[in-house]
Amino acid sequence: MNATVKVLCYKSKTLASGENPLMIRVSKNGKKTYKSLGISINPIYWDFKENKPKRNCPDREQIENLIIEKLKVFNQTILELNATQKEYTSDSLINKVEKPFELKTVDTIFKEQINILEKTQNLGSLHLYRYTYKSLKAFNGHLNFYFSDIDVIWLKKFENSLKNKNLSDNSIGIIYRTLRTVYNIAIEEKCVNPQLYPFRTFKVSKLHKDTAKRALTKSDIKRIISYQASTEREQLSLDIFIFSYLTGGINFVDIASLTKDNIINNQLVYTRKKTGKLIKLPLHPTAYKLIEKYHNPETPYLFPILSPFHKTEQQKANRVHKIIGKTNKDLKNIGESLKLPITLTTYVARHSFATVLKRSGVKTSVISESLGHSSERVTQYYLDSFENDKLSETINYLL
Known part of the structure; x- marks a missing residue:
């Protein structure tokens, strides 16, 4: 049974001003529910037979427009509910019309x-x-x-x-x-x-604009590896870049979190923080040497980025943010010294890893697995942003 909606001058309630409130009445399945329109009227100005304000009613035009708009909203809502075959009561209809949204700023x-x-x-x-x-x-x-x-x-x-x-x-x-x-x-x-x-x-x-090319050639990578750092700080930045390149372009935040538990059967096994995907990669001999180089029995971490002092997630995030800034500054200086064609950053290692594999003829599915992408489609988009040259002969090693 469809609901019927009317606007009434509610005589059962008289306000202190002597006026009666105008109410919406919804009738459905024998039940009637009333909701105030928020205005009242002196009953002498209301035509109870026609259920509308009389001609001499003050503000008659505004009241009539309000009634027309309100009835329109109710009838449209009834049509929508009927069209979708949703059940409703007189109460739920009023709630749907009068409280459709919870206003939050x-x-x-x-x-x-x-x-x-x-x-x-x-x-x-x-x-x-x-x-x-x-x-x-x-x-x-x-x-x-x-x-x-x-x-x-x-x-x-x-x-x-x-x-x-x-x-x-x-x-x-x-x-x-x-x-x-x-x-x-x-x-x-x-x-x-x-x-x-x-x-x-x-x-x-x-x-969205395609970012500039951020991948290096294999010969450029070898030049970076051969670079002689002038300070321990610069050497750490260099080693982090090399390790990332050799381990599937692992992100800086994931490198920072690596512990001895992430080395299993000469494999690097970790969950990528950005996607939650489990990554398993064989450790390149050079990458393994870097792990041994920074081995410290007093900390579980593989690299001196985080320490047991950093206990909360916020402390870890602050520390990573600080160190990645210093690392990228060092890498930029190294890149300028080597006259590389692009600005050297930690993220270049990831792009370069993918590009070298692409040029080597490695399948997109393998690159996708190494990078920890959610799908090959993501990887293809990632690779297409680098270059479109023909694949070079397949090579088996990154170095």
Whole structure:
């Protein structure tokens, strides 16, 4: 049975002003539920037969427009429920219309997500959410507004403000992808109407630009390995780069976390922090020598990046952030000394590993497994961003 909806002047309740409230009455299966329209009227101005304000009613036009809009929303909701064959009662219908969304500000949703990431120690995402939150606040002054206020015009203004700060398209893209993710969370939590979703028109993908080539040739790698470091600090940076190159381009954060337990039967076995994927790689003799070089019985870690002093995840993250900065500074100086064609960073080791294998004729599936990618498709996209030259003869060794 369909519900019927009417607006009534509720005579059973008289306010101190002598007026009666206007109520929505929903009737379904013999049950009637009432909900106030939020306005009241002197009964002398109400036509009880026609259920509408009389011609001489003060503010008649505004009251009639309110009634028309409210009835329209209720009837549209009834049609949607009937079309999807969803069961409903008079109470649930009123709740759906009157309380479709739980209004939370952008500030509230962001802080809730940041709190979750802090509790789960998801430090990578936590950094992105905090950075995006800070960027939004710097642009708007405050985040005490609703997601419904974020439209395409707002997004374009925000984009322009970030470009005026000389942020790259990729950096802006990271901010916008994070904002889009939080907007989707707001939709899931019924904090905003999905019909207002601005990212259908504002395409975040336009903010992605292919990064410059970050892979070296095998001959360049050999030059790096032969480089004579001038300090222990520089030598450590050099060794970290070489180890990463020889062990599937392992990320710096994963290198920092490696312990003796990650060496099993002359294999490097670890779970990649970024994807959670288990990686198993045979240890190149040179990589094994580097492990022996930095062996310290007083610490479980393979390299002197972390120590037993760093107990909490935040302490570890702070330490890794500090050391990777120094390492990349050293590598940049080494690259300049060798006159390499690109800026040398820890990430170049990963790109170079993949490119050398590609040139050697190694199958994409093998490279994907080594890199810890979620699929060959990801690896192919990764490789395509380097070069499109023909594969050279297959070689069996990285060095």
